[in-house]
Structure formats: C-alpha cells, structure tokens
Amino acid sequence: MPDVGLLLPGTAGDEGTDDVAVLRALLTAEAAWVRAQAAAGLVPDGAADVVDAAAAGLAGTGASGRDAAEELAREVAAQAAAGGNPVIPLLAALRAAAPEHAATIHAGLTSQDVLDTALVLVLRDAARTAGADLDRARTAAARLARTYRDAPALGRTLAQAAVPTTLGARFAGWLAGLRAARDALASAAAGLPLAYGGAAGELSGVARLTDDPFALVDAWGAELGLPVPPGPWHTTRAPMTRAADALAETCAALGHVAGDVLQGVRPGTDELREPAAPGRGASSAMPHKRNPVLSVLLRRSALAAPHLAATVRTAAGLAADERPDGAWHAEWPALRDLARHAVAASRLGAELLDGLEVDAEAAARNLRAALPDAHGVGLAPALVDRVLAATDDRTEEP
Incomplete structure (x- = not known):
C-alpha cells in the first residue's frame, strides 16, 4: 500500500524519503559494490556496466519509471516478511535483471x-x-x-x-x-x-574475493x-x-x-x-x-x-x-x-x-x-x- 502522506499533511511530493527512495538507495548500494569490484580488477568493467543498467532499470526514471519502481517496492515489501528485510527479495529481482553477473552481485556482503x-x-x-x-x-x-x-x-x-x-x-x-x-x-x-x-562483522566473505578486502571496502565507499x-x-x-x-x-x-x-x-x-x-x-x-x-x-x-x-x-x-x-x-x-x-x-x-x-x-x-x-x-x-x-x-x- 502506498504512503502518499495522507495523514502527514505537508509531506506530499517529498519523494526523497518514501519507499521508492529507499528502494533506489538499495539498488545504488548494490550497483556501487559491483563497480568497486571492477575498480579493484576483480570483475570486468563490462559487468559493472550491465549491473548498473539493470539497477537503473529497476529504479526507474521519470513518471512511468517511478510507477514501475513503486510496483517493485510493493512486491519487495510483500516478500520481505519471509526473510525479515527487503534486501533479500530485491536481490532476487536485481540478479534476474542481470543473470550473467548474479554471482558478482552482493558477493561477500x-x-x-x-x-x-x-x-x-x-x-x-x-x-x-x-x-x-x-x-x-x-x-x-x-x-x-x-x-x-x-x-x-x-x-x-x-x-x-x-x-x-x-x-x-x-x-x-x-x-x-x-x-x-x-x-x-x-x-x-x-x-x-x-x-x-x-555475515557476522568479520569480513570473511570479502576476504574470499580479494587479498586486500579493506581496499575493496574503501573502493565501495569512494x-x-x-x-x-x-x-x-x-x-x-x-x-x-x-x-x-x-x-x-x-x-x-x-x-x-x-x-x-x-x-x-x-x-x-x-x-x-x-x-x-x-x-x-x-x-x-x-x-x-x-x-x-x-x-x-x-x-x-x-x-x-x-x-x-x-x-x-x-x-x-x-x-x-x-x-x-x-x-x-x-x-x-x-x-x-x-x-x-x-x-x-x-x-x-x-x-x-x-x-x-x-x-x-x-x-x-x-x-x-x-x-x-x-x-x-x-x-x-x-x-x-x-x-x-x-x-x-x-x-x-x-
């Protein structure tokens, strides 16, 4: 169900904190992780381009794109109860949009x-x-x-x-x-x-990707x-x-x-x-x-x-x-x-x-x-x- 600010007068049109904004931020974080892996030479640059495009497609731009992103947010919200957070179902959607790079998306996170x-x-x-x-x-x-x-x-x-x-x-x-x-x-x-x-704050998943996990994390931050x-x-x-x-x-x-x-x-x-x-x-x-x-x-x-x-x-x-x-x-x-x-x-x-x-x-x-x-x-x-x-x-x- 959408939250359009019906009971919070003065917030209608503030799209920076709604569910679509959160969905887009999740996709931004995931795509940036693949770009960081590419910057570290762990995956080809082409992988980052494909995942970027997939994430952008799911995030949507313009009125019609926002409608699609809102619908995806509804679907993710409905599925989130199974795992307790929205990242798990959103990952499934992102991996389905870039199946050839499914193993790279979210790797180590x-x-x-x-x-x-x-x-x-x-x-x-x-x-x-x-x-x-x-x-x-x-x-x-x-x-x-x-x-x-x-x-x-x-x-x-x-x-x-x-x-x-x-x-x-x-x-x-x-x-x-x-x-x-x-x-x-x-x-x-x-x-x-x-x-x-x-998984438990010990960075073992990232360490399996690279000999310098902190450099990879720094690249993600950058x-x-x-x-x-x-x-x-x-x-x-x-x-x-x-x-x-x-x-x-x-x-x-x-x-x-x-x-x-x-x-x-x-x-x-x-x-x-x-x-x-x-x-x-x-x-x-x-x-x-x-x-x-x-x-x-x-x-x-x-x-x-x-x-x-x-x-x-x-x-x-x-x-x-x-x-x-x-x-x-x-x-x-x-x-x-x-x-x-x-x-x-x-x-x-x-x-x-x-x-x-x-x-x-x-x-x-x-x-x-x-x-x-x-x-x-x-x-x-x-x-x-x-x-x-x-x-x-x-x-x-x-």
Missing part, C-alpha cells in the same frame, strides 16, 4: 551492509535537503531580527507578562536555534559512514562518497543515533518558532500573521477563520520527532551479538519518518519565516497594556547584534 548503507544514503540526502531549507529559514530569521532589533515587545515567561524585550531579540532566539540545528544536521550528515562487515569507518557498526549504532538526534533537533528548533508564532497570532495578541496563500488556513466549518497551518504542522513534527528519536536510541541500547534481533528492524521506519518530518518542517519553516507578517505596533500596545509603567528593553538590541555576529548572518541581503 550481508543484508545489513546494504540496508544500513542505503539508509545512510537516504538520510544524507534528507539532511542536505533539510539543510538548504534551514539556510533559507536562518536568512529570514536574521532579516526579522535585524529589522525589529529595537521594536519593543512584552517578554513572557511561564505564560505571564515578564519584562520588556524586543521583537528582534525573540527572532534572534529563533535564529540561534536554527543555526544550532543546522550545524548538528551538517555534522551528523558528514559523519554518516559506509556500512560493511559481512563509489558512494561515504567515509569508511575503521570497523563495522552492525551493533554500534552511534551513526544512526546521531542522525536521529540531529533530525529531532531540527524539528525542535522549528517547533520553537511555531510556538511563538501560535502565541503571536492569537486574537488579543495579534502581533504576528502567517503568510497567506490560496486555500491555506481554511476551516471546513468556519469560513471566517485563517488558521496558522504552517505553525500547526511545525508543532506536529516537533511533537512526533522526540518519540521517533527515542525509538532509535532504544534500539541502539538493545543491539546484541553481531546483529540485532529486532532492535535493528525497529530503527528503519523511525529513521525514515524522522527524515520525513525534518525535511517537511524545514521547508514549511522557511516558507513561514520568509513571509511572516509582523505588527510592531500591536506588540508595543500589548507591552503598554501589560506593563504601563515599564521603561527600556534592557540589553535586548545588543543581544540581537551578538547573535547576528555569532551566526554569520549579518551580511546585507541583495
């Missing part, structure tokens, strides 16, 4: 090598996509902080009136969180490694553009927990923005307004409403992400022996859903901040109403300057 490597590829691409949108969001947050650096506003703590601050200081807080999330995401993505080790760790990480799941944490942090940083916007758009506050778009924010029962949908969806992801990250960390803690018995399997959907939330939230957050409408006069009125005798805004403007300088976002926009 185990399913975990390929599935972990494929998930790394999906997570790396998702991190890059989310990172680009986070950069857009940071640029917009910096502009807001700079524009409203001195605009007085009511500081609120524990849901109550506190002391005067500025809108710019609030927006600078958003900027700092977004920058920290962007840094965490970039670091986690850069550290996502190739997975290798063979084909995929992935760093090669010193040893296997079949049951040492730090790469996945770090990725999960960074994805969850991304959702949290954007959730913070959403929380402030949801406060600012409330009737009686009226300091902020989400960007308008045809059909956005419509109510099925109350036509007068303009619901803050972007912030609602950002909060959705901020609520969902910690539990998904907790699943990945729980699975890491329950890894045992040379391959986890169920803990590894629990990671797959949690990681994929985390990536999906982070990608969608980053895009929605960038759109929100790009078009956010700010009413500085309403903010000043709210301050006067709550604290009529208050004067000054403390060091809020200076703090804005410090955040802008520290986050390298002080350059003038074109």
Whole structure:
C-alpha cells in the first residue's frame, strides 16, 4: 500500500524519503559494490556496466519509471516478511535483471551492509535537503531580527507578562536555534559512514574475493562518497543515533518558532500573521477563520520527532551479538519518518519565516497594556547584534 502522506499533511511530493527512495538507495548500494569490484580488477568493467543498467532499470526514471519502481517496492515489501528485510527479495529481482553477473552481485556482503548503507544514503540526502531549507529559514530569521532589533515587545515567561524585550531579540532566539540545528544536521550528515562487515562483522566473505578486502571496502565507499569507518557498526549504532538526534533537533528548533508564532497570532495578541496563500488556513466549518497551518504542522513534527528519536536510541541500547534481533528492524521506519518530518518542517519553516507578517505596533500596545509603567528593553538590541555576529548572518541581503 502506498504512503502518499495522507495523514502527514505537508509531506506530499517529498519523494526523497518514501519507499521508492529507499528502494533506489538499495539498488545504488548494490550497483556501487559491483563497480568497486571492477575498480579493484576483480570483475570486468563490462559487468559493472550491465549491473548498473539493470539497477537503473529497476529504479526507474521519470513518471512511468517511478510507477514501475513503486510496483517493485510493493512486491519487495510483500516478500520481505519471509526473510525479515527487503534486501533479500530485491536481490532476487536485481540478479534476474542481470543473470550473467548474479554471482558478482552482493558477493561477500550481508543484508545489513546494504540496508544500513542505503539508509545512510537516504538520510544524507534528507539532511542536505533539510539543510538548504534551514539556510533559507536562518536568512529570514536574521532579516526579522535585524529589522525589529529595537521594536519593543512584552517578554513572557511561564505564560505571564515578564519584562520588556524586543521583537528582534525573540527572532534572534529563533535564529540561534536554527543555526544550532543546522550545524548538528551538517555534522551528523558528514559523519554518516559506509556500512560493511559481512555475515557476522568479520569480513570473511570479502576476504574470499580479494587479498586486500579493506581496499575493496574503501573502493565501495569512494563509489558512494561515504567515509569508511575503521570497523563495522552492525551493533554500534552511534551513526544512526546521531542522525536521529540531529533530525529531532531540527524539528525542535522549528517547533520553537511555531510556538511563538501560535502565541503571536492569537486574537488579543495579534502581533504576528502567517503568510497567506490560496486555500491555506481554511476551516471546513468556519469560513471566517485563517488558521496558522504552517505553525500547526511545525508543532506536529516537533511533537512526533522526540518519540521517533527515542525509538532509535532504544534500539541502539538493545543491539546484541553481531546483529540485532529486532532492535535493528525497529530503527528503519523511525529513521525514515524522522527524515520525513525534518525535511517537511524545514521547508514549511522557511516558507513561514520568509513571509511572516509582523505588527510592531500591536506588540508595543500589548507591552503598554501589560506593563504601563515599564521603561527600556534592557540589553535586548545588543543581544540581537551578538547573535547576528555569532551566526554569520549579518551580511546585507541583495
């Protein structure tokens, strides 16, 4: 059954984390292994060309190719229960598409090598996509902080009136969180490694192919553009927990923005307004409403992400022996859903901040109403300057 994002509004069209994307990453990993063998002189270059073409055919390109890849994903998913993972039935399809090189495909590998490597590829691409949108969001947050650096506003703590601050200081807080999330995401993505080790993490299968198995593994990493760790990480799941944490942090940083916007758009506050778009924010029962949908969806992801990250960390803690018995399997959907939330939230957050409408006069009125005798805004403007300088976002926009 396809997952088209029906119950995850805001994710429709995000094809980088769906089942077809995972299927394509699995095929990419398998084809790259044959290319690595060819680069090491273990098989003819022609074998790599044939397997590349077979993998590309199964992965599909364009609308019709995607339909075929989606159908293959359905078939693989249906057959995966027999072996406990999708690599086994996908291998059968790839070998059937290149039967003359069936013995070369996957030679020396185990399913975990390929599935972990494929998930790394999906997570790396998702991190890059989310990172680009986070950069857009940071640029917009910096502009807001700079524009409203001195605009007085009511500081609120524990849901109550506190002391005067500025809108710019609030927006600078958003900027700092977004920058920290962007840094965490970039670091986690850069550290996502190739997975290798063979049947029990001892590389015996690769050693049967060549006298220099580590050179072959290095060649595989080079084909995929992935760093090669010193040893296997079949049951040492730090790469996945770090990725999960960074994805969850991304959702949290954007959730913070959403929380402030949801406060600012409330009737009686009226300091902020989400960007308008045809059909956005419509109510099925109350036509007068303009619901803050972007912030609602950002909060959705901020609520969902910690539990998904907790699943990945729980699975890491329950890894045992040379391959986890169920803990590894629990990671797959949690990681994929985390990536999906982070990608969608980053895009929605960038759109929100790009078009956010700010009413500085309403903010000043709210301050006067709550604290009529208050004067000054403390060091809020200076703090804005410090955040802008520290986050390298002080350059003038074109």
